[in-house]
Amino acid sequence: MTTARGVGCGKVILLGEHSVVHGRPALAAGLSRGATAEVSASTDGLTRARFVFDTAEVDVLASQDADHSLGRALAALLATYTEPPPMQLTVRLELPAGAGLGASAAMGVAVSAALDQHLGVARTPEERATQTLAWERVFHGNPSGVDNTMAAVGGVAFFTRGQPLEPVRVRRPLVLVIGHSGEASETKLMVGLVAQQLEREPKRIGELFDAIAALVRNGRLAVEAGDLRALGQLMDMNHGLLSALMLSTPRLEDLCHAAREAGALGAKVTGAGGGGCMFALAA
Ligand code: PMV
Secondary structure, eight states: OOOEEEEEEEEEEEEOTTGGGGTOOEEEEEEEEEEEEEEEEOSSSSOEEEEEOSSOEEEEEOOTTOSSHHHHHHHHHHTTSSSOOOEEEEEEEOSOTTSSSOHHHHHHHHHHHHHHHHHTOOOOHHHHHHHTHHHHHHHHSSOOSHHHHHHHHOSEEEEOTTSOOEEOOOSSOOOEEEEEOSSOOOHHHHHHHHHHHHHHOHHHHHHHHHHHHHHHHHHHHHHHHTOHHHHHHHHHHHHHHHHHTTOOOHHHHHHHHHHHHTTOSEEEEOTTOSSSEEEEEOO
């Protein structure tokens, strides 16, 4: 039996999470680690998948009514194909899930790439990014698209919702140290909390998003110029604004302070926040 394979990468948001959901730009970097998927023909006429995480294994049937969100996400992705045959999938995650590193998008992109290979479908990375939004919506409700785009395309890029991705030329390598708070981060919940703040105080929160957008544009220039010191300062400022949106936690604050005291050029929460990961830019 032949096996088709696909990969998707994780990501860190260097600058601009959350405001990116509301139309502002973000600067993101793909990680070499992510997810892998294998697809082969089904032996029992059903499409089922095994998801292998570092702490658990989950078996699901692809169905829009599945109890597990992974089963519903798989059904949503399969719905983008014309009459897909029954298949057997194995998906391995190389990242912590629910940590702000784009784990769900990495899995969706890996599954899409493996399905395409199995079914003989040709698709560009950009087309894959669009296709996997169906998968991401199951987990995130209102995804900006930055996670699945970075999972499909990788590299460092300037992303604005609904617009073509703009790759960014990196003048000096970015050495990032990622720290996990050990607390879970729930993207859907945190995106909802920020949307509530925007609804209550549209002017103040809108201005805060505009301030983050300015940091993102300057961050892009800093990356292109190889000015790591400037990028670090912009990260610290972005972290302060994310804290003002109540997206940090005491544990994430401790990790950011520890990184700065150890000589990091900057440190911030990455992804949805409220737990999950922070990262620091090493000198
Ligand atoms: O927590 P993650 O890895 O799913 O990142 C979410 C990034 C947000 O900007 C908070 C949401 C989005 O859809 O862009």
